Amino acid sequence: MSTQTSLDQPPLATIPTPASELVLCRYCDLLQQLPALQDGEEADCQRCGHELDARQRESAIRPILYAISALFMLVLTNLFPFVGMDAAGSHRDMDFLDTSAVLLSENYPWLAILVWLFIQAIPAFCMIAIVYLKLGMYIRLPALVQTARLLYALKPWSMVDIFLIGLIVSFVKLLTHFEISLGMSFWAFCIFCLLHLRTFQVVDRHELWSRIAPAPQPVQGKIAGETGLSQHLKVCNCCTALVPLEQPTCSRCGTKVRQRIPDSIQKTLALLFTATILYIPANFLPMMETVSLGDSIESTIISGIILMWQDGAYPVAIVVLLASVVIPVLKIAVMFWLCYLTTLPQSERSQHGTWVYPVVDWIGRWSMVDVLVVAILAALVRFDALVGVYPGMGTFVFACVVIITMLAAMSFDPRLLWDPSPTEQLETRQ
Ligand SMILES: [Zn+2]
Ligand SMILES: [Zn+2]
Structure with a gap:
């Protein structure tokens, strides 16, 4: 239909x-x-x-212009050298695509695919989808509804803004040992990030x-x-x-519609427990291994932060501490608290839950910074076999923690914070 x-x-x-x-x-x-x-x-x-x-003002033209400019910048990002590095007389240029290509060639396919999806494929799709949907306001086009459905399903997984922060963190880490020159593509990527964010700002879902x-x-x-x-x-x-209520699917977009997410609290709790258990090894397993002239140093999340603090890179140490420790722990704790709130009688519930939920839902993806930093460093620091950075098991486990907490936030139904508690519902039925 x-x-x-x-x-x-x-x-x-x-x-x-x-x-x-x-x-x-x-x-x-x-x-x-x-x-x-x-x-x-x-x-x-x-x-x-x-x-x-x-x-929005000019609700069709502005998103089209922003999205086309963003896509143009993404093309430029892929055409020129991204970053150049000098160390001990040798020079190395990295292209934007190298962040995924190097990882793929070195047997880290899962990290390569994640990075490629998060920073190239999904953002590019979102921009093309917005242009297509907005053009549909002027000319008849097929499959607009399906395109819009896919756009809103993929939107949270577009992580170019997080990648940009990851790049800055990586550069600061590298500056102590290498000389870095920023290529044309880096600046094109910065403009792409801004235009990408702006495009979503000028498109309203309703x-x-x-x-x-x-x-x-x-x-x-x-x-x-x-x-x-x-x-x-x-x-x-x-x-x-x-x-x-009696209609199973939406007559406009064909999505299955439920009054509340079924077993929302059980699903959320199951995902939260999984994330909590995985977060323990994520802290002990090495995030990356740095090989330098035969010496190999493995670093975990915490030891990486301590190292940066000792090097005097305080702002970056704080960013990584926030992204990899404070945000995931806080997000898991807050999500548990929200689940607990839904079991309280309505009169005893804290109303803070309502604004807290969208915040933790939005902020959770920022924990991906450290995973992207490892991907960037692994792609950049590759001077023959003697000097290199290699992703560790910790990166994989930590990426799972972040994705699972994102899924936990998605399976939590915020309307339960306003509904009568299960006990109150039982009492009204009797
Ligand atoms: Zn619908
Ligand atoms: Zn409301």
Whole structure:
């Protein structure tokens, strides 16, 4: 049904946006009346403050221009030398693609594929998808709905901003032993990062979807100010449409819609326990092995931080400490606390959970910095067999911890923080 939508519809720019519509907040499940927004306006949820909708100025042209410029910069990033390094009379140039290619050729395929996906494939796809979706507002194009679904599924895994921080950390680590020259591609990559971030800022999910395909028919007799749960309504997390409780899939985007994520707390707890257990070996196993003229030094997360502190690279030591120790530990602890909050009676629950959840959800991916640093160093520091950096088992385990905590945050349903606790639900049934 959804594949037909884009071909049967007139160009999207001609689809009128409704004067006012009912929306359900994805974070607290409150049904509310969303007024028609003017360009530059934003509407937030009355209960939890989460953004419901925003109207960007020039909502089609600006994302297209930003995304095309970003793609152009990504092409430039791949064309010229990225970084040059001098050590003891020998010079080495690294291209952007080398970060994955060297790892692949040296039997670290899992790290190579992750890095390639996070910094090249997914970001490039996201930019192309945005151009395609926005062009769909002017000309008829097929598969707009599928493209938008994939875009929002992949968005959290685009990690160019984290890679940029990883590059800066790596350069500071290297500066003590090598002379580094930044190539044309490095600057193109910096501009790509900024344009990539800006492109996502000027695209709003609710507005994008209302342009791609008309929202399903308004639901009669529903009252704004009450929860979706009490009115047999659920929200499609992919396209923000309202879906009646008895309908299994969203009629706009075809995604399976559930009133709450099934077994959300059990799944989240299982993932959190796994991450906690894996985080222990991640701290003891070597993140990387540095070989220098026959000497081999293995460093763990903590010993790497201590080394940088002793070298006087305080800001970078703090960044790595935050990304590899503070954020993962805090994220796991906070996620456990959020799971615990859902079991308390509503009156005893701390309302801080509501704003804490989006923060930990967003911040978790930054822990990937150290994994990317190892990938960058392994690609850069390669002067024949005598001097080199090799990823250790710790990097693999730590990457798993970060990915598992990201999945834990995704399987947690924030609406449970507003729902009656399981005991209260039992009491009302009796
Ligand atoms: Zn809300
Ligand atoms: Zn949908």
